Amino acid sequence: MVRFLARRCLQAVPLLIIVSALVFLLIHAAPGGPLAIYLSNPNVRPEDIERLRRALGLDRPLWQQYWSWLWAFARGDWGYSFSDGRPVTARILERVPATLELVGAALAWAIALTMPAGVLAAMGRGRWFDRLTTAVSMVGISLPGFWFGLLLQMIFAVGLGWLPSSGRATPGGGDVVDHLQHLVLPTAVLALVLASGWSRYLRGSMLETLSLPFIVSAHARGLPARRVVLHHALRNALGPLIAIVTVDAALLVSGAVVTESVFAWPGLGSLFTEALARRDYTVLMALLMLSASAVVAFNVVADFAHAVIDPRVAVS
Amino acid sequence: MTRIRPGWVVAAVIFAVAASSACSRRSGGGRPSNDLLIVGYDREPDTLNRFSTHILEDIQTCVVEGLTTTDEQMRVVPLLATTVPTIQNGGVRVRADGGMDVVWTLRPGVTWHDGTPFTSADVQFTVDAINGPNYNPESTDGFDRITSVDTPDPLTAVVHYKEIYAPYDIQFIRGALPKHILQGRDIDRAQDYNRNPLGTGPYHVLEWKAGEYILLERVAHYWRGDEYPKIRRLLFKFVANTNTRINQLKSGEVHVVALAPWDKYREMTAIPSIVVTKTRGNAYEHVTLNERQFPPFADVRVRRALISALDRELFTRTILDGLAPVADGPIQPVSWAFNDRITRYPFDPAKARALLDEAGWKAGADGIRVRDGKPLAFTLITQAGYAIRESMAQAIERQLRDIGVDVKVELHDGTAISAIWFEGRFDAMLHWWQMPSDPELTTFFASDRTPPAGRNINYFRDEELTRLLYASDRTVDRTERKALLERAQAIIADAVPEIPLYSVTRLDAVPTTLVNFKGNPTNTGIFWNVHEWEIK
Numbered sequence: 001m002v003r004f005l006a007r008r009c010l011q012a013v014p015l016l017i018i019v020s021a022l023v024f025l026l027i028h029a030a031p032g033g034p035l036a037i038y039l040s041n042p043n044v045r046p047e048d049i050e051r052l053r054r055a056l057g058l059d060r061p062l063w064q065q066y067w068s069w070l071w072a073f074a075r076g077d078w079g080y081s082f083s084d085g086r087p088v089t090a091r092i093l094e095r096v097p098a099t100l101e102l103v104g105a106a107l108a109w110a111i112a113l114t115m116p117a118g119v120l121a122a123m124g125r126g127r128w129f130d131r132l133t134t135a136v137s138m139v140g141i142s143l144p145g146f147w148f149g150l151l152l153q154m155i156f157a158v159g160l161g162w163l164p165s166s167g168r169a170t171p172g173g174g175d176v177v178d179h180l181q182h183l184v185l186p187t188a189v190l191a192l193v194l195a196s197g198w199s200r201y202l203r204g205s206m207l208e209t210l211s212l213p214f215i216v217s218a219h220a221r222g223l224p225a226r227r228v229v230l231h232h233a234l235r236n237a238l239g240p241l242i243a244i245v246t247v248d249a250a251l252l253v254s255g256a257v258v259t260e261s262v263f264a265w266p267g268l269g270s271l272f273t274e275a276l277a278r279r280d281y282t283v284l285m286a287l288l289m290l291s292a293s294a295v296v297a298f299n300v301v302a303d304f305a306h307a308v309i310d311p312r313v314a315v316s
Numbered sequence: 317m318t319r320i321r322p323g324w325v326v327a328a329v330i331f332a333v334a335a336s337s338a339c340s341r342r343s344g345g346g347r348p349s350n351d352l353l354i355v356g357y358d359r360e361p362d363t364l365n366r367f368s369t370h371i372l373e374d375i376q377t378c379v380v381e382g383l384t385t386t387d388e389q390m391r392v393v394p395l396l397a398t399t400v401p402t403i404q405n406g407g408v409r410v411r412a413d414g415g416m417d418v419v420w421t422l423r424p425g426v427t428w429h430d431g432t433p434f435t436s437a438d439v440q441f442t443v444d445a446i447n448g449p450n451y452n453p454e455s456t457d458g459f460d461r462i463t464s465v466d467t468p469d470p471l472t473a474v475v476h477y478k479e480i481y482a483p484y485d486i487q488f489i490r491g492a493l494p495k496h497i498l499q500g501r502d503i504d505r506a507q508d509y510n511r512n513p514l515g516t517g518p519y520h521v522l523e524w525k526a527g528e529y530i531l532l533e534r535v536a537h538y539w540r541g542d543e544y545p546k547i548r549r550l551l552f553k554f555v556a557n558t559n560t561r562i563n564q565l566k567s568g569e570v571h572v573v574a575l576a577p578w579d580k581y582r583e584m585t586a587i588p589s590i591v592v593t594k595t596r597g598n599a600y601e602h603v604t605l606n607e608r609q610f611p612p613f614a615d616v617r618v619r620r621a622l623i624s625a626l627d628r629e630l631f632t633r634t635i636l637d638g639l640a641p642v643a644d645g646p647i648q649p650v651s652w653a654f655n656d657r658i659t660r661y662p663f664d665p666a667k668a669r670a671l672l673d674e675a676g677w678k679a680g681a682d683g684i685r686v687r688d689g690k691p692l693a694f695t696l697i698t699q700a701g702y703a704i705r706e707s708m709a710q711a712i713e714r715q716l717r718d719i720g721v722d723v724k725v726e727l728h729d730g731t732a733i734s735a736i737w738f739e740g741r742f743d744a745m746l747h748w749w750q751m752p753s754d755p756e757l758t759t760f761f762a763s764d765r766t767p768p769a770g771r772n773i774n775y776f777r778d779e780e781l782t783r784l785l786y787a788s789d790r791t792v793d794r795t796e797r798k799a800l801l802e803r804a805q806a807i808i809a810d811a812v813p814e815i816p817l818y819s820v821t822r823l824d825a826v827p828t829t830l831v832n833f834k835g836n837p838t839n840t841g842i843f844w845n846v847h848e849w850e851i852k
Binding site: 030031032033036037038039040041042043044045046047048049051052055080083084085086091094095098146150153154157158161164165166167168169171172261262263264266267270271273274277278279 | 363456528555557566567733734749750768769
């Protein structure tokens with residue numbers, strides 16, 4: 001197992017370097033750089049633009065900029081934000097708790113919804129519960145997240161006044177209840193969208209498993225239906241779902257961009273939106289590398305989880 | 317199934333919270349009061365150092381004060397200075413060598429928030445820091461022309477310019493850097509100051525929570541007197557999404573939305589606790605015609621035809637909901653230099669067609685005009701995500717089609733569009749300039765100020781205009797300068813280097829209970845007189 005982990009880590013290094021080079025090229029190819037924002041101020045003179053360009057090191061050839069970034073990044077020096085001059089690590093670390101809180105709650109809720117919805121829908125194929133979950137998940141899959149978020153705000157914050165429309169806590173003094181109230185709407189949006197997709201996968205995977213001979217034989221041997229479904233079928237059907245859940249989770253951990261932006265949630269997603277608008281290259285690179293690393297790491301986790309659940313799969 | 321149990325627990329807790337809160341309506345942020353006023357702000361500042369930021373300075377103006385500021389009429393008024401120096405009051409002296417000296421007399425008794433007196437040494441230090449090699453402010457405009465600052469006494473700063481600099485009166489509108497805090501330091505990295513600047517203003521920064529808010533609290537002994545400011549705390553909440561910001565206004569979670577979008581005007585006026593104030597702005601929306609990229613624009617007949625083909629009155633009545641008046645030039649009525657006696661171009665499609673015929677552009681088979689085998693067709697770029705701009709671009713496309721001009725609209729994100737215009741890679745662009753309170757036009761219209769040397773992105777060349785503009789920059793006497801700028805406006809109106817559309821009106825949503833709100837047409841922002849704001 002240690003050898004497996006070591007090998008996966010070694011494999012990840014060249015992959016991440018290639019990703020970093022591609023991402024670096026892409027964000028520099030996007031029109032408008034970190035200095036574009038200064039141009040609309042008529043008081044910023046051409047000499048100022050040149051001075052700032054030199055100060056940020058943007059006057060050097062692209063390969064040199066990349067190389068110095070990569071070398072520093074590898075040694076743990078993520079540089080300074082082009083936008084506010086603070087260390088990139090500080091800007092990212094202060095946003096991590098908010099994203100983990102939102103994504104953790106959303107994943108937990110999404111899994112809690114997916115499991116019963118997927119299993120029960122598959123067991124009662126074509127019956128009312130199956131049709132209901134199909135309809136709900138189609139709505140969940142089709143709804144644009146930002147629109148759904150605004151709709152919930154209109155209903156629960158503006159209309160009924162039950163919940164805060166956005167933010168992570170009431171500024172200045174938020175107790176635990178206040179904190180949780182702020183969490184409800186953004187979590188609901190993320191969880192519903194995630195569970196809509198996941199429950200479809202689980203339902204399909206369960207249907208396939210339930211028709212296999214070993215399930216039939218388990219029923220024939222007189223095992224209780226509950227035990228057959230939960231211990232025999234579900235365990236086998238979880239494989240594909242785990243792969244999807246981990247990839248979704250990896251992408252979310254590096255920021256739920258749309259949801260965070262609609263709900264003014266101070267996590268990595270809104271940091272990404274801001275950094276993208278200001279072309280804050282150093283922050284963008286760090287966030288995108290985090291995202292890529294999360295995908296790699298979560299894939300390893302998925303392999304492990306799969307092996308734990310399904311004894312036929314081994315991590316060698 | 318133990319694996320999913322934590323999920324159920326979390327879900328149950330969240331449902332319980334939702335259910336518990338369902339029992340009562342939340343108080344939101346509470347009503348606006350003299351204890352707390354909450355501002356919904358569209359972005360987080362990069363830094364609170366007024367000389368470094370490239371974002372509007374609303375929060376900064378509450379903390380750091382300038383020697384002067386601009387009021388609701390865009391007049392330059394003294395703040396930390398006792399008067400605005402002029403030639404008439406002896407504060408400005410033109411030297412025989414072509415340079416000038418400006419004498420600033422500072423208000424006595426003003427201290428920084430830490431109790432240290434605010435003196436002319438701070439003014440001198442500010443100039444030295446901005447002109448020095450170790451600091452990267454946003455702009456060095458004007459400072460680059462200062463040779464030195466003398467400090468004959470703690471309340472007098474004599475600023476020596478190597479040449480005449482007409483906007484000297486707003487040179488220190490961003491205030492001064494505290495010498496006793498920043499001397500000898502790397503200001504770009506002085507995060508203690510940049511995140512929590514020492515000022516002389518009515519408020520100081522109590523807390524900056526990244527990604528969430530900045531909370532300001534009144535200072536104990538403000539120099540205007542202990543009765544100011546009236547409101548104890550100001551909270552700036554960062555809510556980037558416009559719809560969310562308006563929802564927060566409706567639910568009472570924020571009380572003020574500055575620079576509210578026009579397409580939300582009706583929605584906001586329906587909120588009973590809110591009044592939407594309108595301030596005549598100092599920005600003008602226009603279509604830039606890039607003569608270098610699209611040579612037919614170099615013909616004045618074509619430019620006059622284009623402006624005559626647009627029913628700008630109709631645009632302002634319909635698309636703009638009557639919120640903004642038609643503009644006829646780059647200097648707006650709010651400015652002291654505004655010239656009302658210029659050529660205007662009412663909607664006249666017949667005249668437009670005649671002008672194009674005269675210029676040799678004849679209608680082709682598909683109705684699009686052609687000359688020398690080339691169609692009169694160009695691309696109009698504008699910023700994506702602005703409903704008003706997108707509608708305006710479509711209206712322009714439609715009306716120009718009526719006179720046989722083919723326009724293709726292209727949308728770009730805000731950052732991308734800056735790079736595109738700076739490189740001159742566009743035919744026409746729909747955008748606005750937020751003009752400085754000083755009516756300098758040189759950077760926009762002088763022949764030699766095309767990018768990268770300036771912002772003449774019409775690539776328009778007129779030698780007389782260029783001469784007038786430079787002469788106006790080197791004239792301190794306001795009457796003489798006004799005469800030069802009036803002549804320049806007349807030339808611009810005749811030549812139509814760009815198509816002015818409308819004068820931007822600023823909308824700010826504030827509580828009905830707020831008194832002494834005055835608004836501001838410039839980038840100084842609405843908080844310039846925040847010390848006298850009060851909830852009644």
